[in-house]
Amino acid sequence: xxxxxxxxxxxxxxxxxxxxxxxxxxxxxxxxxxxxxxxxxxxxxxxxxxxxxxxxxxxxxxxxxxxxxxxxxxxxxxxxxxxxxxxxxxxxxxxxxxxxxxxxxxxxxxxxxxxxxxxxxxxxxxxxxxxxxxxxxxxxxxxxxxxxxxxxxxxxxxxxxxxxxxxxxxxxxxxxxxxxxxxxxxxxxxxxxxxxxxxxxxxxxxxxxxxxxxxxxxxxxxxxxxxxxxxxxxxxxxxxxxxxxxxxxxxxxxxxxxxxxxxxxxxxxxxxxxxxxxxxxxxxxxxxxxxxxxxxxxxxxxxxxxxxxxxxxxxxxxxxxxxxxxxxxxxxxxxxxxxxxxxxxxxxxxxxxxxxxxxxxxxxxxxxxxxxxxxxxxxxxxxxxxxxxxxxxxxxxxxxxxxxxxxxxxxxxxxxxxxx
Numbered sequence: 001x002x003x004x005x006x007x008x009x010x011x012x013x014x015x016x017x018x019x020x021x022x023x024x025x026x027x028x029x030x031x032x033x034x035x036x037x038x039x040x041x042x043x044x045x046x047x048x049x050x051x052x053x054x055x056x057x058x059x060x061x062x063x064x065x066x067x068x069x070x071x072x073x074x075x076x077x078x079x080x081x082x083x084x085x086x087x088x089x090x091x092x093x094x095x096x097x098x099x100x101x102x103x104x105x106x107x108x109x110x111x112x113x114x115x116x117x118x119x120x121x122x123x124x125x126x127x128x129x130x131x132x133x134x135x136x137x138x139x140x141x142x143x144x145x146x147x148x149x150x151x152x153x154x155x156x157x158x159x160x161x162x163x164x165x166x167x168x169x170x171x172x173x174x175x176x177x178x179x180x181x182x183x184x185x186x187x188x189x190x191x192x193x194x195x196x197x198x199x200x201x202x203x204x205x206x207x208x209x210x211x212x213x214x215x216x217x218x219x220x221x222x223x224x225x226x227x228x229x230x231x232x233x234x235x236x237x238x239x240x241x242x243x244x245x246x247x248x249x250x251x252x253x254x255x256x257x258x259x260x261x262x263x264x265x266x267x268x269x270x271x272x273x274x275x276x277x278x279x280x281x282x283x284x285x286x287x288x289x290x291x292x293x294x295x296x297x298x299x300x301x302x303x304x305x306x307x308x309x310x311x312x313x314x315x316x317x318x319x320x321x322x323x324x325x326x327x328x329x330x331x332x333x334x335x336x337x338x339x340x341x342x343x344x345x346x347x348x349x350x351x352x353x354x355x356x357x358x359x360x361x362x363x364x365x366x367x368x369x370x371x372x373x374x375x376x377x378x379x380x381x382x383x384x385x386x387x388x389x390x391x392x393x394x395x396x397x398x399x400x401x402x403x404x405x406x407x408x409x410x411x412x413x414x415x416x417x418x419x420x
Contacts, residue, residue, distance in 0.1 A: 009131040009198070012191035013124050014144050016184040020080070020117060021148040022155050023087070023180035029159040029275060030173045031110065033268040036257055037168075038098055045257060046379040049250025050372070051107045055114040066122035073127070073188055073195035079120035080185035083113045084178045091174030113181075118364075129348055130198050163268070224351065225363065234343055235366050237302050237407060243370030244399035245309065247378035251396065252329075254382050254389050255316045262322045270322060277326045278333040285337020293338055298346070299411050301339040306404035308332040313397035317390055 035044035069075045090109045096102055132140045159173070166172055188195070225231045256262050256270045263270045293301070312328040315321070347363060382392040 007131055009127065009191060009194040010140060012187055012194065013128060013131070014147060016076070016080070016187045017144060017148050018151050019180045019184040019187065020120075021151040023083075023177040023184075024114075024117070025151065025155040025275075026159045026162070026180070027087075027110075027173060027177040029155075029268070029272055030163050030170060031106075032253055032271055033159075033163055034094070034170055035103075036253075036267050036271075038103065040100065041257065042254065042383055044103060045253050046250055046383060047103075047107060049247060049253065049379060050375045051111050052114070052249065054111055054372075055118055066119060069123060071196075072123040073192050075123045076120045076188050077185045079116040079123070080181045080188070083116050083181040084185070086113045086116075087174055087178035087181065091171045091178060094174055095171040125348065127195055127198055159272070222362065225366075230346065231363070233410070234298065234346075235363065237299075237403065238343075238363075238367035239370050240399075240403050240406070241302070241306070242367050243374045244378065244396050244403075245374075246368065246371035247375045247392075248309075248312075248396070250375070250379050251316070251382060251389065251392055254379075255319070255393065256322075258386070258389055259319050261320065262325065264322060273322075274326060274329050277330045281330040281333025281335075282337035282340075285334040285339075286341050287337075293335075296338075298339065298342055299407055301335060301342070303404050303407045303411060305332065305335040305339055306400045306407065308335055309400035310397050310404065313393045313400065316393045317397070319390070 032045065032048060035041060035048050038044045066072070066075065086109050090106060093102060093109075094106055128140070163170070163173060225235065252274060253271055256274065257267055264273060293304075296304075308328065308331050312325070312332055315325045315328045318324070378392045378396065381395065382389045384391075
């Protein structure tokens with residue numbers, strides 16, 4: 001909080017992230033509700049989950065370009081304005097007759113917008129590193145994560161309520177989304193002098209001949225990550241976790257969609273409540289630093305998170321209590337709220353400025369490489385028959401349990417700490 005109150009540049013980045021979070025969370029829940037009301041609803045909800053993973057996989061390319069952007073604040077502004085334009089187009093298209101081709105176009109627009117958002121995030125990382133001192137970096141990243149998670153939590157509920165008040169006017173919600181991206185761009189523009197004063201101190205390849213080709217840049221980044229045992233341990237477990245955890249959002253939505261017993265009023269309200277519960281857990285985990293997990297190492301958090309995944313799967317397997325599901329989602333969110341900012345802070349501390357965007361994107365790609373396979377396997381199983389979702393959750397529990405066991409063995413036999 002100290003960095004936010006006293007550091008104008010950091011406050012601008014957080015405020016821009018807040019408006020970006022408003023737009024993303026507001027429309028994401030509305031898009032799920034829109035997909036759940038289509039004639040091909042099971043397929044539509046599955047496709048939403050699948051396409052949500054694609055930007056993270058291809059983010060390695062945007063990270064490479066972000067490292068070679070001279071004026072990073074201008075790149076951030078361009079990205080947000082482009083998101084604004086895309087959602088204005090989406091607002092027009094979503095009001096047309098509902099069909100699979102139109103739905104595919106809407107998915108594509110949303111995917112491109114998410115990719116631009118990740119590009120802007122890559123651009124902001126070197127600025128964040130120079131704006132905040134190393135000893136405040138954990139708290140600063142935790143604060144940003146907590147604040148944006150708070151916004152996402154609040155606007156999940158707002159989105160589910162708003163679409164009812166607006167009589168399913170998806171176009172208007174899309175336009176509101178567009179405006180939030182425009183506001184984010186304006187915030188960055190207002191503090192351009194602060195960012196311009198930092199940019200000369202960033203290690204950016206300013207001569208074209210010095211810029212490495214993408215493949216060469218990726219090889220350098222790969223060697224940097226491979227040479228660091230701490231990063232490699234996280235990469236291995238990150239890959240395993242995303243293999244089955246990436247489809248979890250889709251499985252949660254399908255588990256609720258196909259089981260009206262879990263509905264609280266409607267499908268949209270139930271999904272919103274579960275998402276709010278996850279966001280609330282993430283906020284508490286990120287913001288509340290001095291809890292019983294304060295001294296737990298990253299590997300210990302990985303173990304606990306996977307154990308929570310197992311219990312979450314059992315809650316959906318039983319499929320009788322939305323309250324139990326909400327409780328398990330809250331606990332899982334709390335643990336991830338601890339784990340994610342601490343791993344991000346570790347990466348930011350270790351990786352040099354001129355490789356930060358590419359390295360973070362490359363790490364994200366390594367984490368997410370298993371996601372498409374997991375999506376295809378788990379969501380395909382979920383779409384087969386009435387018991388498909390239950391079978392998917394069973395497989396999910398087995399995968400999470402085995403990962404928890406592997407992490408525990410490493411923790412015990414390797415002195416098992418990934419130092420942070």
